[in-house]
Amino acid sequence: MDYREEMKKLRDYLNEQGYLYYVMDAPVIPDYEYDRLLRQLEDLEAAHPEEITPDSPTQRVGGRILEGFTPYAHEVPLESLQDVFDGEEVAEFCQRMEQALPHGVAYSVEPKVDGLSVALEYRNGVFVRGATRGDGRVGEDVTENLRTIRSIPMTLPDKLPRLIVRGEVYMSRAVFQQINDEREVQGQPPLANPRNAAAGSLRQLDPKICAQRRLDIQVFNLQLSDGKTFATHSETLDYMASQRFRVIPHKVMEKTGDVQKEIAWINEHREEYPFDIDGAVVKVDNLSDRTVLGSTAKFPKWAVAFKYPPERKSAQVLDIVVQVGRTGVLTPKAVLTPVRLAGTTVTNATLHNQDYITEKDIRIGDTVLVQKAGEIIPEIVEVDFSKRPEGTSPYLFPQNCPVCGAPVQRDEDGAAIRCTGAECPAQLLRNITHFASRDAMDIDGCGPAVIQQLIDKKLISNAADLYALKAEDVAKLDRMGEKSAENLIRAIEKSRGNDLGKLLFGLGIRQVGEKAAKVLSAHFQTMDALLSATEEELTQIPDVGDVTAKCIRDYLTSPQALDLIGRLRQAGVNMKSTLQQVDQRFAGQTFVLTGTLEQFDRKTAQSMIEARGGKVAGSVSKNTTYVVAGEAAGSKLKKAQELQIPILTEADFSRMLE
Numbered sequence: 001m002d003y004r005e006e007m008k009k010l011r012d013y014l015n016e017q018g019y020l021y022y023v024m025d026a027p028v029i030p031d032y033e034y035d036r037l038l039r040q041l042e043d044l045e046a047a048h049p050e051e052i053t054p055d056s057p058t059q060r061v062g063g064r065i066l067e068g069f070t071p072y073a074h075e076v077p078l079e080s081l082q083d084v085f086d087g088e089e090v091a092e093f094c095q096r097m098e099q100a101l102p103h104g105v106a107y108s109v110e111p112k113v114d115g116l117s118v119a120l121e122y123r124n125g126v127f128v129r130g131a132t133r134g135d136g137r138v139g140e141d142v143t144e145n146l147r148t149i150r151s152i153p154m155t156l157p158d159k160l161p162r163l164i165v166r167g168e169v170y171m172s173r174a175v176f177q178q179i180n181d182e183r184e185v186q187g188q189p190p191l192a193n194p195r196n197a198a199a200g201s202l203r204q205l206d207p208k209i210c211a212q213r214r215l216d217i218q219v220f221n222l223q224l225s226d227g228k229t230f231a232t233h234s235e236t237l238d239y240m241a242s243q244r245f246r247v248i249p250h251k252v253m254e255k256t257g258d259v260q261k262e263i264a265w266i267n268e269h270r271e272e273y274p275f276d277i278d279g280a281v282v283k284v285d286n287l288s289d290r291t292v293l294g295s296t297a298k299f300p301k302w303a304v305a306f307k308y309p310p311e312r313k314s315a316q317v318l319d320i321v322v323q324v325g326r327t328g329v330l331t332p333k334a335v336l337t338p339v340r341l342a343g344t345t346v347t348n349a350t351l352h353n354q355d356y357i358t359e360k361d362i363r364i365g366d367t368v369l370v371q372k373a374g375e376i377i378p379e380i381v382e383v384d385f386s387k388r389p390e391g392t393s394p395y396l397f398p399q400n401c402p403v404c405g406a407p408v409q410r411d412e413d414g415a416a417i418r419c420t421g422a423e424c425p426a427q428l429l430r431n432i433t434h435f436a437s438r439d440a441m442d443i444d445g446c447g448p449a450v451i452q453q454l455i456d457k458k459l460i461s462n463a464a465d466l467y468a469l470k471a472e473d474v475a476k477l478d479r480m481g482e483k484s485a486e487n488l489i490r491a492i493e494k495s496r497g498n499d500l501g502k503l504l505f506g507l508g509i510r511q512v513g514e515k516a517a518k519v520l521s522a523h524f525q526t527m528d529a530l531l532s533a534t535e536e537e538l539t540q541i542p543d544v545g546d547v548t549a550k551c552i553r554d555y556l557t558s559p560q561a562l563d564l565i566g567r568l569r570q571a572g573v574n575m576k577s578t579l580q581q582v583d584q585r586f587a588g589q590t591f592v593l594t595g596t597l598e599q600f601d602r603k604t605a606q607s608m609i610e611a612r613g614g615k616v617a618g619s620v621s622k623n624t625t626y627v628v629a630g631e632a633a634g635s636k637l638k639k640a641q642e643l644q645i646p647i648l649t650e651a652d653f654s655r656m657l658e
């Protein structure tokens with residue numbers, strides 16, 4: 001490929017990825033891959049500077065300001081760092097420094113926290129404002145969100161007129177894991193990775209949400225200090241620590257070899273940091289030397305960021321096992337011979353889904369290359385086909401759920417394969433939690449912790465069992481006194497009278513959100529009318545598309561769902577709508593059906609009339625509004641003629657429904 005073409009291709013690709021990453025917080029390629037391609041583009045641009053275009057990702061330092069926060073001009077710019085990728089480049093950097101600073105150089109080496117950079121401004125020892133990096137010169141004022149970060153001091157022991165520090169905001173791996181566990185139980189999509197979780201949280205317009213995300217900070221630079229001077233960076237770090245900031249771990253050394261060893265040491269111990277790192281930073285420690293060295297247009301000349309390549313090792317696939325998540329999705333993983341990777345022993349790797357396994361043709365017995373690029377779960381890069389043992393066969397997903405044995409089904413809209421078992425133990429906690437949640441049946445005090453115990457103690461095995469609970473059973477649960485047990489029972493009782501829409505949402509029918517559930521409730525008015533609605537009829541409802549209609553039908557015809565609905569009905573749960581019917585065209589009218597209709601069976605015709613506010617009666621009287629007469633209509637037709645009641649053909653009736 002011509003270099004011009006190649007540069008354009010890289011530019012376009014990186015711009016697209018940069019947009020997904022920086023603006024949308026939804027990266028699709030690993031950061032390492034992005035950095036590697038960016039480096040390729042930089043190299044090409046260095047060789048052909050006349051081909052650099054203003055839209056090149058190398059021409060801008062960071063993301064764009066989003067709507068909703070006021071801009072904040074950084075008094076001291078938040079610079080980016082030049083990347084290096086191997087030990088040799090580190091040595092070149094050190095050599096450059098030694099040449100420029102013949103009196104000797106000391107370096108501070110620090111882990112590079114993979115979060116997002118912020119500046120914190122203090123006046124007279126009080127936190128006044130804080131902002132994101134933005135493009136390095138102008139960021140977004142996120143003061144209120146920063147206030148929610150507990151490790152940011154609101155006041156400092158020293159009352160300098162002004163102090164600005166720079167740090168990296170992140171979400172710890174532990175918090176990230178916890179939040180995703182909670183989200184899974186609540187049926188919300190997981191956060192992609194800790195970095196994007198931190199970025200997304202800090203950009204929340206509601207500081208309460210940010211507070212729930214339990215962000216953290218590592219401060220790594222003193223930007224400005226009025227009335228206090230320092231000789232070295234490490235002195236500033238110590239000073240900031242004395243001012244109660246959480247300060248980045250750092251070591252100071254002089255020899256190139258030691259710098260390289262320290263970089264390797266940080267990589268080997270990366271799992272021990274509570275936060276993700278994506279490299280190590282090497283900085284000249286002496287501050288007046290930094291001033292002498294200065295900056296290029298983009299980077300300070302006195303520092304580099306070493307980006308760790310993902311470590312890769314060979315392992316054998318001992319088995320492929322399938323787990324069932326709490327949302328019913330079957331996820332396969334490879335069980336591996338143990339390998340040490342990025343500081344931990346790895347014994348399994350994610351296989352995502354059947355398509356992924358098929359595409360890479362991963363089989364039990366294969367030797368594979370495993371990598372861990374800072375992510376929590378390692379993945380398989382490729383299969384070493386030369387080492388494939390004889391007699392292997394392509395891996396095929398089980399047809400039945402390994403937990404409950406119900407058939408599995410592939411999503412229409414993706415590669416996920418799900419268990420269809422309505423009472424699959426793997427999904428029980430999630431399903432019942434959803435049923436009881438605020439927007440569904442709104443059972444106060446019935447959260448995941450309580451439900452888990454009820455399941456463990458075999459007091460419930462489906463949502464309907466909640467209605468059979470007794471206060472004395474509930475009182476035996478952990479952290480549950482008599483009074484709260486009674487409250488819970490009362491809340492359960494109260495939920496019996498909920499609108500049909502809340503029940504429909506609570507059933508967790510795929511594709512049926514809160515809004516769609518309300519629409520269904522208003523349209524059909526009763527569970528029975530919904531149960532007899534055809535797929536075609538469902539698609540005619542505004543907001544219900546083909547996929548949703550199919551999901552509803554599939555759900556409402558499954559034996560497990562019918563059983564659950566039956567039990568709920570028996571438990572006295574309301575199956576009627578309290579919402580006004582939207583389509584009232586047959587309000588106050590009574591229909592009688594006679595003869596055989598071609599397009600609809602009796603039940604469907606009845607539910608279509610009811611869904612429009614009408615009634616269906618079994619015999620003709622003077623109160624009958626219309627008689628719908630199909631093929632071979634008999635005595636009812638005759639009676640209608642006698643009473644002079646309007647008679648509709650099937651075609652007339654169809655037209656009225658439109």
Ligand code: AMP
Nearest residue numbers: 080081110111112113117168220248281
């Ligand atoms: P990059 O975004 O790849 O240009 O890398 C520079 C970024 O690394 C800075 O903007 C900081 O947000 C971040 N960073 C994380 N840890 C450190 C550290 N210890 N020293 C300097 N920068 C750091």
